[in-house]
Amino acid sequence: MRIICVAGARPNYMKVKPVMDALEAAGAEVVLVHTGQHYDAAMNDVFFTELGIRRPDHFLQVGSASQAVQTGRVMAAFEPLAAELRPDVVVVVGDVNSTLGCALVAAKSGALLAHVEAGLRSRDWDMPEEVNRVVTDRLSDYLFAPSADAVDNLRAEGYRPDQIHLAGNVMVDTLLANLDRALASDVLSRLGLSRGGYALVTLHRPANVDDPGALATLLSALDEVAQACPIVLPAHPRAAGQLRAHGLSQRVQVIAPAGYLDFVALQASARLVLTDSGGVQEETTVLGVPCLTLRDNTERPVTLTEGTNQLVGRDRERIVKTALSVLDAPPLRRCPALWDGRAGQRIAATLLSGGGAAGHPRPTDLSS
Numbered sequence: 001m002r003i004i005c006v007a008g009a010r011p012n013y014m015k016v017k018p019v020m021d022a023l024e025a026a027g028a029e030v031v032l033v034h035t036g037q038h039y040d041a042a043m044n045d046v047f048f049t050e051l052g053i054r055r056p057d058h059f060l061q062v063g064s065a066s067q068a069v070q071t072g073r074v075m076a077a078f079e080p081l082a083a084e085l086r087p088d089v090v091v092v093v094g095d096v097n098s099t100l101g102c103a104l105v106a107a108k109s110g111a112l113l114a115h116v117e118a119g120l121r122s123r124d125w126d127m128p129e130e131v132n133r134v135v136t137d138r139l140s141d142y143l144f145a146p147s148a149d150a151v152d153n154l155r156a157e158g159y160r161p162d163q164i165h166l167a168g169n170v171m172v173d174t175l176l177a178n179l180d181r182a183l184a185s186d187v188l189s190r191l192g193l194s195r196g197g198y199a200l201v202t203l204h205r206p207a208n209v210d211d212p213g214a215l216a217t218l219l220s221a222l223d224e225v226a227q228a229c230p231i232v233l234p235a236h237p238r239a240a241g242q243l244r245a246h247g248l249s250q251r252v253q254v255i256a257p258a259g260y261l262d263f264v265a266l267q268a269s270a271r272l273v274l275t276d277s278g279g280v281q282e283e284t285t286v287l288g289v290p291c292l293t294l295r296d297n298t299e300r301p302v303t304l305t306e307g308t309n310q311l312v313g314r315d316r317e318r319i320v321k322t323a324l325s326v327l328d329a330p331p332l333r334r335c336p337a338l339w340d341g342r343a344g345q346r347i348a349a350t351l352l353s354g355g356g357a358a359g360h361p362r363p364t365d366l367s368s
């Protein structure tokens with residue numbers, strides 16, 4: 001069986017690696033296609049090196065662009081490649097523009113399409129990622145859900161039961177496989193931090209970093225939290241310029257984007273994490289570290305009900321008040337079912353057995 005696995009941006013690499021490994025271990029021919037949505041050393045190369053991902057077989061070089069231009073470039077570059085390779089299955093992960101672009105091409109190419117991380121819904125149509133999730137699921141033959149709430153969403157949208165597979169969380173596979181190496185990182189001493197003595201912050205969602213008013217409110221809240229607990233903030237490239245333009249207190253240490261092992265080490269030893277990242281909500285749950293999500297909604301509600309996450313939105317007082325109370329009384333560690341390090345193996349087993357591959361999706365609400 002020939003299977004194309006697609007990766008394009010930072011949060012894809014840790015999701016695609018366990019699926020590729022499990023497919024290859026079971027004897028499948030895996031072709032790794034890198035779209036080039038992220039391409040520099042800090043957002044790309046470090047992950048290939050640290051996670052031991054082999055060199056991509058094909059590199060599409062789409063680069064940065066607007067939503068439509070980037071998605072269009074992915075499609076235009078992937079279409080001839082899919083025609084040449086004639087894969088049996090195309091595997092896309094997550095919710096970035098590369099996911100959607102390759103899904104659209106695969107669905108028209110005759111290959112079966114598998115979406116890893118299917119069924120997540122923020123129900124916030126202003127998020128580009130939500131559009132990518134919903135449309136990718138609609139195009140997919142195999143829907144690999146990370147958690148029971150995602151299965152419920154897919155059922156409610158009318159997908160056939162044989163398309164939906166509760167596989168667990170592939171990002172957790174990579175976290176657990178690399179945790180010991182991450183804990184050996186010397187990043188804390190390099191940054192002058194002590195275990196349990198700082199808060200870790202990431203910000204990159206357009207609603208937070210592209211709107212100067214929203215960003216100013218968030219940074220003012222972070223400044224106040226930093227008076228109680230110093231902050232380290234690895235800055236995503238899309239936020240770095242805006243962060244530099246604001247005068248942050250010296251207790252907020254802005255650094256370059258961290259490599260994977262350093263970032264996991266920073267999460268594991270943080271007293272508190274404040275973030276708008278999807279993956280970080282999941283990783284903090286598994287690590288048992290308190291997480292405050294700087295958004296009004298999450299597509300990962302299982303981290304609220306069975307993890308360490310709380311939604312705090314963008315209101316300054318609410319962020320500061322909740323942060324101070326969590327610093328005083330952190331939540332207990334809990335872990336959702338099947339976030340056990342074996343999601344990639346379950347996905348490979350389903351794909352290689354051909355289960356649920358009865359053709360393109362016919363949601364029951366449309367076919368009835």
Ligand code: UDP
Nearest residue numbers: 010011234257258259260263277278279280
């Ligand atoms: N991450 C990293 N370095 C950083 C910030 C995040 O290695 O400076 C990792 C993090 O551990 C997680 C992934 O990147 O595995 C999450 O990616 P991101 O927040 O960019 O995207 P999202 O999850 O919001 O789609």
